[in-house]
Amino acid sequence: MVEPVSPLGAAWKPGAYPNTAGETGLVLSETRPGSIVQAAAWPGREKTLIDAIKSVTGLALADGAGAGQVDGAKAAFGFAPGKFLAIDQKEGLAAALGAVIDVDTGTVTDLSHGRTALRLAGPKADWVLAKFFALDFSQTTFPLGAGRATSHHDIFAQIQRSGAEQFDLYVFRSFARAFWTALCHASEETGYTVG
Incomplete structure (x- = not known):
């Protein structure tokens, strides 16, 4: 690499x-970090998105701006209602989140290179x-x-x-x-x- x-x-x-x-x-x-990813929920799908982030990262989040958690190599926080930034020292977080967050729940955007x-x-x-x-x-x-x-x-x-x-x-x-x-x-x- x-x-x-x-x-x-x-x-x-x-x-x-x-x-x-x-x-x-x-x-x-x-x-x-290897991955910097934005995940955003459609209205009414915030809880599903938060659960998806937890299933991939192990980080428990609350809905809303400001809520966040740091756990060694991973971190995530809400920066607006239903919008989260997730960080992992390893690459591949966008693909992992994309695999569990369907189009009816929200969007996943890889910001690692931006x-x-x-x-x-x-x-x-x-x-x-x-x-x-x-x-x-x-x-x-x-x-x-x-x-x-x-x-x-x-x-x-x-x-x-x-x-x-x-x-x-x-x-x-x-x-x-x-x-x-x-x-x-x-x-x-x-x-x-x-x-």
Whole structure:
């Protein structure tokens, strides 16, 4: 298998970038999951779609925007009523979901080649993201597994809390380099490591 080329290109510069105090409080990375899939239910078929996602991924979801779950190599969250983003570190999730979600239930769209997955980890991850998005990133309002769909200027982003101090962001591949560069600049105050 040929490793896909990162859309970050020359903007990907591994290493430590400490702040003026010599600290590197964040780790920024590109995660490159094998599958990024959107599943959407027709009206009244949300429960059937949720059950199908669980049968394939093992992740139990509630209907509605924000509900989600993270389990090691897999994650899923609702970003609108009846619409979910599902992620697997392995390839083939779109085909597996397509095999159990029939045309009367909804649609399955493979976004793996159209999205870039970025991760911010560290005690100031929520603080840096708050510079971009008008969201409350506190653990009370944005708990582990929860996801949101929002935008920064014209860059659409889907965000999931994947750890106590960690967020995964999914952005259009064509905007990934510009967003990554902005993310690095926003992290200069805390200091960061790319890796």
